[in-house]
Amino acid sequence: MRLIIEESEKKLNQNEFFEFQKYFSKKNPDEFRDFYLENNGGYLPETSHPSPLLFSGFISIKYGKIPIEKTYQDLIDDFPELKDMVPFAEDEGGNCFLLSLRDKDYGKIYIWLMDEKKLTFVCESFGEFINKLS
Template sequence: MRLAIEEPEKKLTPDEFFEFQQLVGKTFPDEFRDFYLENNGGYLPESVQPSPLLFSGFIPIKYGRVPIEKTYYDLVDDFPELKNMIPFADDEGGNCFLLSLRDKDYGRIYIWLMDEKELGFVSQSFDEFINALS
């Protein structure tokens, strides 16, 4: 199902997404790439309130005040165990939803609970995560 997103940042080009992928050094799942080429960050429409999963919004790549790149490096700097876990969204409590690019659980979605410093499983794939928000 297609998810309507409001207030995305500047649209990414395929080359910009490729540069981001090169920066991270990992290949992203196709559904993640396709979503970000269509919606670079943004929020669910108010009609979806209250938000499933206490979802707040998607973090943009490259553009915006705090893009994924900065969020990722800050997170890994503080929590090295989160290497190859890409923060792509946050919840209303300031926790990050993470896409795993690790070999052992590639493509799965987790939430990093900041206060507890704990990783919680959310879904098997990015598509499953998107469907849960619809």
């Protein structure tokens, strides 16, 4: 099932995504790249059902008020242990969903619980995360 996203920012081209990847020590997984080349941030359509994972929306790359690059820099300034964790989405409480690019858990998805300053495992991959939202 394909995920419908609304209110995406300006569409990225390959060069813009390539520039984005320079923020990190490793290449982003293909499923993440493909998603962001199709949808640069945005929200799920409003429904009468509660949002899975208390999901709020995807953070955009390069464009928008606070893109991933800015969110990432702010996170690692305050929490250096989150280096090489891509903050790609938020939940309704303002917590960040993170994609790990670290050797020990590459590709896994976590949520950074801001109040508890705690990293919590969500799922095995970006594709699995998208499936949970579908």
